[in-house]
Amino acid sequence: MKQIANEMSAVQLYKRLLSYVKPYWLVFAAVILSMLVYAGSETAMAAIMKPLMDGSFVEKDPFIIKWIPVALIGIFLVRGVANFLTTYGLGWIARNVIMTLRTEMFDRLLTLPASFYDKSTSGQLMSKLLYDVEQVADAATDAILVLVRDTLTIVGLLAWMVYLNGLLSLIILLTVPFIGLLVYKISARFRRISKTIQDSMGDVSHTSSEVIEGHREVKTFGSQHYEAKRFDKVNQLNRRQRMKKIATEATSQPIIELIAVLGLAVVIYLATLPQMLEQITVGTFISFITAMFMILTPLKRLTKLNSKLQAGIAAADSVFTMLDQKPEADTGTQHLDRARGDIRYQQVGFQYDENSRKVLEDISFEIKAGQTIAFVGQSGSGKTTLVSLLPRFYSPTSGQIFIDETDISQLRLLDLRKQISLVNQQVILFNDTIANNIAYGHQGGVEEERIIAAAKAAHAWEFIQKLPQGLQTQVGQNGILLSGGQRQRLAIARALLRDTPILILDEATASLDSEAERHIQSALENLMQSRTTLVIAHRLSTIEKADLIVVMHDGHIVETGTHQQLLDKGQHYAELHRLQFQQH
Ligand SMILES: Nc1ncnc2c1ncn2[C@@H]1O[C@H](COP(=O)(O)OP(=O)(O)OP(=O)(O)O)[C@@H](O)[C@H]1O
Numbered sequence: 111m112k113q114i115a116n117e118m119s120a121v122q123l124y125k126r127l128l129s130y131v132k133p134y135w136l137v138f139a140a141v142i143l144s145m146l147v148y149a150g151s152e153t154a155m156a157a158i159m160k161p162l163m164d165g166s167f168v169e170k171d172p173f174i175i176k177w178i179p180v181a182l183i184g185i186f187l188v189r190g191v192a193n194f195l196t197t198y199g200l201g202w203i204a205r206n207v208i209m210t211l212r213t214e215m216f217d218r219l220l221t222l223p224a225s226f227y228d229k230s231t232s233g234q235l236m237s238k239l240l241y242d243v244e245q246v247a248d249a250a251t252d253a254i255l256v257l258v259r260d261t262l263t264i265v266g267l268l269a270w271m272v273y274l275n276g277l278l279s280l281i282i283l284l285t286v287p288f289i290g291l292l293v294y295k296i297s298a299r300f301r302r303i304s305k306t307i308q309d310s311m312g313d314v315s316h317t318s319s320e321v322i323e324g325h326r327e328v329k330t331f332g333s334q335h336y337e338a339k340r341f342d343k344v345n346q347l348n349r350r351q352r353m354k355k356i357a358t359e360a361t362s363q364p365i366i367e368l369i370a371v372l373g374l375a376v377v378i379y380l381a382t383l384p385q386m387l388e389q390i391t392v393g394t395f396i397s398f399i400t401a402m403f404m405i406l407t408p409l410k411r412l413t414k415l416n417s418k419l420q421a422g423i424a425a426a427d428s429v430f431t432m433l434d435q436k437p438e439a440d441t442g443t444q445h446l447d448r449a450r451g452d453i454r455y456q457q458v459g460f461q462y463d464e465n466s467r468k469v470l471e472d473i474s475f476e477i478k479a480g481q482t483i484a485f486v487g488q489s490g491s492g493k494t495t496l497v498s499l500l501p502r503f504y505s506p507t508s509g510q511i512f513i514d515e516t517d518i519s520q521l522r523l524l525d526l527r528k529q530i531s532l533v534n535q536q537v538i539l540f541n542d543t544i545a546n547n548i549a550y551g552h553q554g555g556v557e558e559e560r561i562i563a564a565a566k567a568a569h570a571w572e573f574i575q576k577l578p579q580g581l582q583t584q585v586g587q588n589g590i591l592l593s594g595g596q597r598q599r600l601a602i603a604r605a606l607l608r609d610t611p612i613l614i615l616d617e618a619t620a621s622l623d624s625e626a627e628r629h630i631q632s633a634l635e636n637l638m639q640s641r642t643t644l645v646i647a648h649r650l651s652t653i654e655k656a657d658l659i660v661v662m663h664d665g666h667i668v669e670t671g672t673h674q675q676l677l678d679k680g681q682h683y684a685e686l687h688r689l690q691f692q693q694h
C-alpha cells in the first residue's frame with residue numbers, strides 16, 4: 111500500500127519540484143538552448159576530424175589547411191560559452207530553489223506544534239535542512255544535464271556515425287548494450303556501497319559526537335578505552351567500505367575501456383578489409399572512431415541517472431513531507447491586549463496520542479488574578495503537561511481552559527502567549543549577549559536602564575557587573591559560559607522585563623548552594639509579585655506561600671487546599687511533605 115502511494119507520488123514530486131523552477135523559466139530556456147549548442151559542438155568536433163585528415167594530410171588542400179585551425183578554435187569557443195551558460199544557469203536556478211526551499215522549511219519550523227518536535231530529533235531536522243535540500247537540487251540539476259545535454263550529444267554523434275558509415279555504426283551499436291549493462295551493474299554496486307558508506311559515516315559522526323558532548327561522562331566513568339574500541343570498530347568498517355568503492359572504481363574503468371577497445375578492434379578489422387578500404391577514407395575512419403569514444407562519457411552518465419534520481423526522490427520526499435506538516439492550529443479570533451489574570455481549568459482531560467493513555471483526567475481548579483497556585487506530586491503525575499496546556503503548546507482532549515472568562519481556544523495564539531511568561535527547569539539562552547538574552551522577544555530596542563532594572567530585580571546584576579564586558583558579554587551556546595544559577599537568574603530577568611500578567615514556573619529540582627538559592631528565591635518573589643503564577647514547586651518555601659496547592663497523582667487532582675489545611679488533613683500532601691521535606 112505504502113509502496114504504491116510512494117510510486118504515485120514520484121510524479122507529483124517532480125511536478126512540485128518543477129513549480130519551484132517555474133519563476134526562472136527564462137533562464138531555464140536559455141540553459142536548454144545552450145545545451146543544444148553544446149551537443150552540436152561535440153558532434154562538430156568529431157565531424158571536423160574528417161576534413162582535418164582527408165583535406166589537410168591526404169589531399170593537402172591549402173584552403174582546408176588554412177581554415178581547419180580557425181574552425182577548431184571556433185568550435186571550442188562556442189562549446190566553452192555553451193558549457194559556461196549551462197553550468198552557470200543551472201547552478202543559479204539550483205541555488206535559488208535551494209534558498210526558497212530552506213526559507214519555506216525554516217518558516218515551517220517556526221510554526222510547527224510542540225507535538226511535531228516531540229517526535230523528531232534535532233539531528234534529523236538539521237539534516238533535512240542542510241543535506242536533503244542540497245541533494246534534491248543536485249539530483250534535479252544532474253538529471254536535466256544528463257537527460258537533455260547528454261542525450262542530445264549521443265544522438266548527434268550517433269547520427270554522424272551513421273552518416274559516415276551505416277554498417278560500422280551497426281556493429282558499434284551492438285556493443286553499446288553490453289557497455290550499458292556493465293556500467294549499470296557497476297553503478298548498482300556503487301549505490302549499495304554508497305549507502306553503507308553513508309551509514310558508516312553516520313556511525314563515525316554519531317560515535318564521535320557522543321564523546322564530544324559527553325566528554326565529562328567519559329572522563330568520570332573512565333570509559334576512554336571502551337569508547338576508543340567502539341570508535342575503532344566503526345572507523346574500520348568505514349575504511350573497508352571505502353576500499354570496496356575504490357576497488358570497484360579502479361576495476362570498472364579498465365573493464366569498460368577493454369570492451370570499448372574490443373569494439374574498436376572489430377571496427378578496425380572490418381574497416382581495413384579490402385572491400386571496405388575502397389569506400390572508407392582515413393578521415394572517415396578517424397572521425398568515426400573519435401565519435402565512438404566521445405559517446406562513452408555521456409553514455410556512462412546516462413546509465414547512472416536512475417540511482418541519482420532515486421536519491422533525489424527520497425530527499426525530495428523528506429523535504430516536502432516536512433513542508434506539508436500541519437502548523438499549529440490558530441483558529442481563535444478574539445483579541446486580548448492585557449489579561450487580568452484569572453485562570454480556570456474546567457474538567458480538562460489530555461492525552462499525547464490518540465491511542466495512548468490519558469495523562470490528565472478531569473482537572474478542575476480556579477485561581478484569581480495575582481494569586482499563586484502550586485502543583486505538587488510525584489514525577490510523571492502530569493504537572494508539566496498540565497501547565498503546558500495554558501499557552502496551548504497542546505490542546506486539551508476534553509474540557510476547557512479560561513483566562514478572564516474567555517476560553518483560550520477562542521484567542522489568537524499570539525495574543526494568548528503575550529500574556530504568559532515561562533521560566534523553565536532548563537533555561538534556554540541564545541548565543542548572544544546578556545543584554546539581548548534578557549530583552550529576547552522585544553521587537554525594537556529596550557533601553558538599557560530597563561534591562562539593568564530587570565537584572566537587578568532578578569539578582570543577576572551582581573554577577574553581570576563583575577563580567578569584563580558586563581551586559582555585552584557573550585553567553586556562548588546555550589549559556590555554556592554561565593553557571594546554572596546564573597542562567598536561571600537571567601531567565602527570571604527576561605520574564606521580569608516581559609512583564610506578563612501570567613507566569614508559569616517549573617522550578618528546578620536540583621537545589622543550588624544556599625547563597626545562590628537565597629538569590630534566586632528572592633528574585634522569584636520579585637517576579638511572582640502581582641502576577642498570576644502557576645508554579646510546579648519543589649521548594650518548601652514556595653509551596654508554603656502559595657494561595658492554593660494542587661496535589662496531583664497519576665493525572666488526577668487528589669487534593670487541593672492551603673499548606674496548613676492539607677497538613678491537617680493528613681493524607682496525600684502530608685505524606686509527600688513528610689517524604690520530601692522531613693530533613694528541613
Ligand atoms: N511529549 C510527550 N509525549 C508523550 N508522552 C509524554 C510527553 N511528555 C510527557 N509525557 C508523559 O506524560 C506523563 C506526565 O508527564 P509530565 O512531564 O507532565 O510529568 P511531571 O509531573 O511534570 O513529572 P516531573 O515532576 O518528573 O517533571 C508521563 O507519564 C510522561 O511519560
Ligand SMILES: [Mg+2]
Nearest residue numbers: 493494495646
Ligand atoms: Mg515536569
